[in-house]
């Protein structure tokens with residue numbers, strides 16, 4: 001069955017991030033000057049402005065900063081899969097937040113502050129998405 | 139001190155609102171423009187500054203100029219989302235005070251209802267959102283509402299209070315799209331879309347247009363309407379995507395509000411009527427906090443028990459807002475229009491007594507850009 005949900009169209013610096021996912025690595029940029037975590041990938045640190053930043057492999061652990069359960073959706077491929085959980089996960093070790101889906105648990109068990117860790121979902125030959133599951137979860 | 143003391147708002151108008159299948163977006167812009175110019179006693183031949191932005195036209199001021207047969211000396215098509223039109227009012231005032239034009243027409247039109255009900259949207263897909271099924275924009279606002287409830291104990295009923303208050307005001311506005319009575323339970327129990335937000339937490343999707351005319355304080359003396367003055371102004375942004383919003387429970391309205399209050403030399407307690415861009419119910423709670431009407435986190439309890447409804451402690455969105463009056467995609471100009479009408483004492487049944495100072499706050503993107511304007515029927519000192 002063909003994958004019919006939206007896919008990224010990475011160009012530029014972000015390509016490194018998406019290639020990392022393909023290799024089951026969550027590559028998050030860190031600023032060597034102020035140590036800020038940077039997400040999404042950029043050519044400078046939006047905190048201090050320094051260009052000395054590099055991709056580092058992240059543990060993939062963090063906590064749910066906020067979430068919403070979609071009971072209706074017009075997004076292609078998702079509209080027939082409601083309810084699903086969309087979340088902002090705050091990664092350990094900095095201030096970076098990323099949008100993701102919380103998978104592997106019922107939407108009604110999701111809570112803000114819940115510890116989660118990354119799972120790599122191969123959705124096409126080209127792309128792997130970073131989804132998150134509850135730590136110690138199902 | 140206001141930098142806009144030499145300028146006055148001299149006309150405001152809406153186009154036909156609601157469901158207007160026989161007009162396109164440019165027709166609506168032009169219809170609102172003609173109505174506004176007539177209100178002032180001006181014609182299109184007087185206009186030498188044009189201001190617009192659009193999700194329908196890539197070069198909206200050119201579309202407007204061509205359509206109406208206007209050859210402007212100055213144009214601006216700032217694009218910062220739904221707040222753009224509050225920004226354009228200030229940009230027009232600045233152009234007039236600098237002598238770049240004398241009569242500025244700001245016009246908007248959208249057929250987003252007739253076009254199929256979805257929000258007319260020119261947003262580019264975002265690689266770090268789209269693959270996860272982000273239902274833009276409601277899910278971004280839902281993430282904010284959920285976090286606000288978590289941090290401050292804001293309740294489902296408090297969100298509903300915002301929509302119910304808007305409906306009560308709308309019942310006194312003959313131009314409002316939704317006027318039938320609404321209860322807290324109606325809002326809480328309407329179709330759940332993206333938790334905690336239901337269908338009735340979301341703004342309307344309507345057709346509609348709006349226009350506003352500014353000119354010099356001097357020229358305003360010879361025109362039909364009581365001039366309204368811009369005492370204060372501020373704008374800012376904290377992010378484009380919700381992923382990058384630094385703090386989900388604090389918007390750039392804090393910054394834009396501080397700038398506007400400082401320029402105006404007034405504070406929240408001086409404001410008689412408040413017009414906030416209520417794309418979603420949570421917006422009103424956030425903006426009341428960020429604009430200093432209550433401490434951070436207390437927006438939910440502030441709006442409870444009908445406090446922003448008719449007869450409450452603070453009149454908010456007296457036209458019925460984007461939730462009940464109209465929301466043709468970019469609502470910003472409508473906040474200014476209602477502020478102007480309240481200051482001119484033209485609001486009939488919903489008129490606020492002794493209205494001297496109004497605040498309008500535009501919101502753009504996903505709580506991304508905020509633009510605050512303070513208006514008065516007295517000339518600035």
Ligand SMILES: [Zn+2]
Nearest residue numbers: 031034045048
């Ligand atoms: Zn840095």
